Amino acid sequence: MQKEVMFAGFGGQGILLIGDILAHAGMEAGFEVAWIPSYGPEMRGGTAYCLVVISDRAIGSPVIRNPLHLIAMNRPSLEKFAPLVKPNGVVVINSSLISINAGRDDVDELLIPANDIAQEAGSVKAANIVALAAFVARSKIVDFDLLRECVKKHFAGREKLIPINMEALEQGRKAALGTGK
Amino acid sequence: MGRILMKGNEAIGEAAIRAGCLNYFAYPITPQSEVAEYLSRRMPEVGGVFLQGESEVAVGYMIFGAAGCGARVFTTSSSPGISLMSEALSYISGAECPAVFVNIMRGGPGLGGILPSQADYFQATKGGGHGDYRLLVMAPAGVQEAVEMVMKAFPLAEKYRNPVMILGDGLIGQMMEPVEFPDELKSEPSNNDDWATSGMETRKSSRRNLVKSLFLDSEQLEAHNRVLKAKYDRMRREEVRYEPYNLEADYKALIVSYGTMSRVCRTAVDILKVEGFEVGMVRPQTLFPFPEKAIEEAVRRESCKVAVSIEMSMGQMVEDVERSVRGRCPVEWFGKSGGDVPTPEEVIDAVKSFVKELI
Numbered sequence: 001m002q003k004e005v006m007f008a009g010f011g012g013q014g015i016l017l018i019g020d021i022l023a024h025a026g027m028e029a030g031f032e033v034a035w036i037p038s039y040g041p042e043m044r045g046g047t048a049y050c051l052v053v054i055s056d057r058a059i060g061s062p063v064i065r066n067p068l069h070l071i072a073m074n075r076p077s078l079e080k081f082a083p084l085v086k087p088n089g090v091v092v093i094n095s096s097l098i099s100i101n102a103g104r105d106d107v108d109e110l111l112i113p114a115n116d117i118a119q120e121a122g123s124v125k126a127a128n129i130v131a132l133a134a135f136v137a138r139s140k141i142v143d144f145d146l147l148r149e150c151v152k153k154h155f156a157g158r159e160k161l162i163p164i165n166m167e168a169l170e171q172g173r174k175a176a177l178g179t180g181k
Numbered sequence: 182m183g184r185i186l187m188k189g190n191e192a193i194g195e196a197a198i199r200a201g202c203l204n205y206f207a208y209p210i211t212p213q214s215e216v217a218e219y220l221s222r223r224m225p226e227v228g229g230v231f232l233q234g235e236s237e238v239a240v241g242y243m244i245f246g247a248a249g250c251g252a253r254v255f256t257t258s259s260s261p262g263i264s265l266m267s268e269a270l271s272y273i274s275g276a277e278c279p280a281v282f283v284n285i286m287r288g289g290p291g292l293g294g295i296l297p298s299q300a301d302y303f304q305a306t307k308g309g310g311h312g313d314y315r316l317l318v319m320a321p322a323g324v325q326e327a328v329e330m331v332m333k334a335f336p337l338a339e340k341y342r343n344p345v346m347i348l349g350d351g352l353i354g355q356m357m358e359p360v361e362f363p364d365e366l367k368s369e370p371s372n373n374d375d376w377a378t379s380g381m382e383t384r385k386s387s388r389r390n391l392v393k394s395l396f397l398d399s400e401q402l403e404a405h406n407r408v409l410k411a412k413y414d415r416m417r418r419e420e421v422r423y424e425p426y427n428l429e430a431d432y433k434a435l436i437v438s439y440g441t442m443s444r445v446c447r448t449a450v451d452i453l454k455v456e457g458f459e460v461g462m463v464r465p466q467t468l469f470p471f472p473e474k475a476i477e478e479a480v481r482r483e484s485c486k487v488a489v490s491i492e493m494s495m496g497q498m499v500e501d502v503e504r505s506v507r508g509r510c511p512v513e514w515f516g517k518s519g520g521d522v523p524t525p526e527e528v529i530d531a532v533k534s535f536v537k538e539l540i
Contacts, residue, residue, distance in 0.1 A: 020186075020357070027186050027359045035186070035357035039212060039295070060448030062356060062441065063522040 008049035009073025014128035019050035026054040126168035133172025184359035190215035196331035203229030204254040206243040212351035213285040216257040237262040241269025248278035249392040251377025255281035271310025275394030279338035285354035296520025297351035302497035318468040324358035332366035423472035431484040432461035449528035476505035
């Protein structure tokens with residue numbers, strides 16, 4: 001069973017970072033993983049995306065036209081990648097910045113105001129963590145406690161950032177489960 | 182030690198250290214720069230040397246100098262940088278010094294682009310620099326294999342006193358995958374007292390060692406080139422490595438593909454198998470020496486109608502595939518070289534169209 005997750009947004013939104021954290025979590029859960037960044041001639045403020053492949057066997061092609069899931073942090077990313085998502089995939093839309101929907105009736109669409117939630121949790125910079133948490137909570141692609149550990153590990157050495165990110169994780173999870181505000 | 186998630190470029194740098202190489206000279210170039218970035222931090226930590234040359238030409242000769250003195254040494258670059266090092270590669274080969282070169286290929290010719298490519302196949306396997314020399318060329322298809330090939334490259338370079346090249350593409354350098362560094366691949370530098378200019382006092386010798394590639398006398402140069410040829414022939418006998426895939430099936434077509442491209446082809450083979458369309462694959466892990474015999478044997482299968490070289494170039498390895506097939510079946514090429522890696526779907530369409538033409 002192979003699952004592909006596309007993370008996309010503006011440069012600076014921490015897109016590559018949340019892909020990295022999910023890939024780590026997948027590896028810790030015992031899966032084969034690959035993290036493939038976009039490294040084209042991108043401009044600052046331009047689009048950034050990365051693909052994470054999680055599989056229970058050796059990963060073949062790292063080039064994937066149709067990912068199973070999408071986390072879109074800005075509108076151009078949603079417009080570009082939403083049509084490519086496989087049916088029944090999870091599409092997380094950062095509704096703080098995106099005023100449209102995926103335009104698909106065959107995917108599991110999740111509107112998460114990630115920037116607003118992150119702001120309330122302490123820093124708008126944690127919007128990526130909010131979106132990641134919402135995605136993992138909804139897709140159950142890895143165990144949520146494992147994700148929490150991987151986020152902590154990522155911020156080891158910058159201890160003061162951990163409480164904000166833990167709060168962002170928790171609020172993202174609640175938003176996905178519909179038990180938040 | 183468990184698996185760690187690492188970017189290909191960083192893993193390549195770490196692998197060299199774990200293999201026992203503490204001398205690294207380089208010049209930054211996308212998509213390889215992370216090796217230099219990583220080692221600029223790591224080499225001082227382990228008591229090694231990282232020196233950024235003023236250009237790749239300079240780096241090539243830093244490698245020659247260090248190798249000639251008997252130091253274990255390596256460099257990394259990407260296509261245009263390897264072109265600049267090619268003169269030194271010729272001299273190092275001529276002077277029979279061991280060294281490891283890593284090329285994380287990007288699109289060309291000229292400045293080309295920065296995305297993945299395999300368009301330096303000719304440069305790596307047929308020369309690049311001048312003269313009758315060969316590099317032992319290994320092509321990894323993933324980050325773990327890149328680590329293992331880098332670690333194996335040093336003792337191989339010393340076994341043959343010849344440069345070894347690791348030929349990866351931009352995706353191998355940029356992708357993160359879980360890796361382990363096998364302790365058993367750590368090696369001690371071989372004794373080089375009989376040839377390296379490491380200092381007569383150091384090696385307690387009264388014999389002068391001379392490292393050179395100049396032989397003005399025709400008989401001497403002829404003899405020297407015979408020695409080199411014997412080495413390359415020995416590589417052909419002893420160092421061929423390849424991975425067969427789905428060769429137990431009655432395949433209609435044989436794919437030959439290496440590196441990142443071979444992973445895409447593996448997925449294509451799997452998808453086609455589900456459809457009942459059998460395709461076999463030989464994945465060269467060494468590009469020189471090339472797995473000629475394995476390919477020739479594979480196309481002898483009764484069901485096999487065509488051999489297809491699939492590569493991220495406009496048709497380079499296909500010439501070696503044609504040579505290996507020896508006219509036993511038609512040989513086709515499919516590829517792209519602008520920087521977009523072909524998808525499994527594109528590979529499937531190409532292979533199907535070649536088989537269809539023949540029925």
